[in-house]
Amino acid sequence: MKIDLRATLRAHNTFGFDVFADHLAYLTEVSDIPLFVEKAQQQKAPWQVLGGGSNLVLATNLLGYTGLMQIKGRRLLESTDTHVLLEAMAGEDWHEFVTWTVDQGYGGLENLALIPGTVGASPIQNIGAYGLELSEVMDSLTAFDAQRNEWVQFSAAECQFAYRHSVFKNDPNRYIVSSVCFKLPKHWQPNLTYAELAKAFSEQIQKKEKITPKDIFNKVCEIRSAKLPNPKILGNSGSFFHNPIVPSQQYQLLKERFPHLVAYPANSSSSDWKLAAGWLIDQCGFKGYRSGHVGVYEKQALVLVHHGGGTGSELLALAQQIQTKVFDTFGVQLSIEPVLFA
Structure with missing residues (x-):
């Protein structure tokens, strides 16, 4: 596990604020997580883990240990007559993961396209957009419990999801998510509950033309790009x-x-x-x-x-x-x- 001393976080928060971390640890393997927690605990130092830096405001330098979640990987765990079960590691870029699911022919996540951040952060915030929340498609997740120093699993129900909220927000310095599993339907139906999407596809609906996950994915990307600035630019x-x-x-x-x-x-x-x-x-x-x-x-x-x-x-x-x-x-x-x- 690589650790940099007094490292700038400018490239690790989408606002681009130039603050520093005392110790910046790069978490690239699952085994790095308990080691990272152990180092902070041994020195009785505060710690925090950053994902894509897309949902935080850094108004001060970060003391102690800051972990950068960079564990990669995604795979098909299970395929039945009714659903597929997909696993993505916490350091996966969320939009890239959604893009991969659509390209693989798996429908269910397309309404959440172009949301910045990492897979590991998605259940903490219970991200949502265009008529869909993560809680509706997440099956389970694996996390390290820094209080008990052990690995634990959470079902979707155990995450206590609410609007932009989960059990992990109640105790932000206890759990570090390492991977998330998603249960997506084989018999997919387009989610057009959001008014802007329904309007965009009204002609196809009227003509009873087929709408694919890729169609919705592209439209969501188009709508979000028109409304929201690219953090790499602004x-x-x-x-x-x-x-x-x-x-x-x-x-x-x-x-x-x-x-x-x-x-x-x-x-x-x-x-x-x-x-x-x-x-x-x-x-x-x-x-x-x-x-x-x-x-x-x-x-x-x-x-x-x-x-x-x-x-x-x-x-x-x-x-x-x-x-x-x-x-x-x-x-x-x-x-x-x-x-x-x-």
């Missing part, structure tokens, strides 16, 4: 705030005050509503706003961006400004989606 972490969920009564009051309020039923089992955070931010005049080296993306108010030369502290100050304005205007508290190191 630093960002995608959606910066959660879409807030409010009770029906609060939603009705807001709807009366703001007739054009954008919202969706939170789920089928409750009367709560999910508000579009991007719309709330846009109504407060922040779309395209710039403050020093950071700002709000001109095409999508939900995305905060780093124009270069700035710091995570600058970005968090802007986020606080947005939260305050949205709360003063709508009485709704926005919560930040990325993990903060501040």
Whole structure:
């Protein structure tokens, strides 16, 4: 296991903030994980593991040990009449893995195309987009329990998935995911529950033409590319705030005050509503706003961006400004989606 001392993390976070790690360990083998934890424990030093760096804000240097998850590998574990079971190692690039599944003829993950990050981080965040959440397709995962110093397995149910949440967020310095298994259906049906996708394929649906996983994959990539900036060009972490969920009564009051309020039923089992955070931010005049080296993306108010030369502290100050304005205007508290190191 290679370890660099006082290493820059600029290339390892999609905002491109130039902060340093005391010890940067490259986790390339499964056996590196317990060794990494042991080194930190022996020195009584803090530790953290980074994946693609696409869901975090680095506003300070990282003390102790920082692991870079780089374990690669993907394979077919099982194929039955009804499903396939695929395994991907935690360091696999998420979009590359989705691309591989589609190219192999496996449908089920195409709605989650072009989401930045690694496979290992996907269940922690319970990533979701275009009508699909990871919790709907994940079968199980393997992780190292740093508290008990042993390997453990989690079923999807044991992960306690919720909107952008899992059991791993309750105790972020306990488990390190090494691999994830996905159960995908053999008798695939297109998921067009998201309005924009349904609209895009309305003609094919009307004509009863066949829609393939590749078709949806390509359309999702097209839509995301039009809405979200490429982090290699403009630093960002995608959606910066959660879409807030409010009770029906609060939603009705807001709807009366703001007739054009954008919202969706939170789920089928409750009367709560999910508000579009991007719309709330846009109504407060922040779309395209710039403050020093950071700002709000001109095409999508939900995305905060780093124009270069700035710091995570600058970005968090802007986020606080947005939260305050949205709360003063709508009485709704926005919560930040990325993990903060501040």
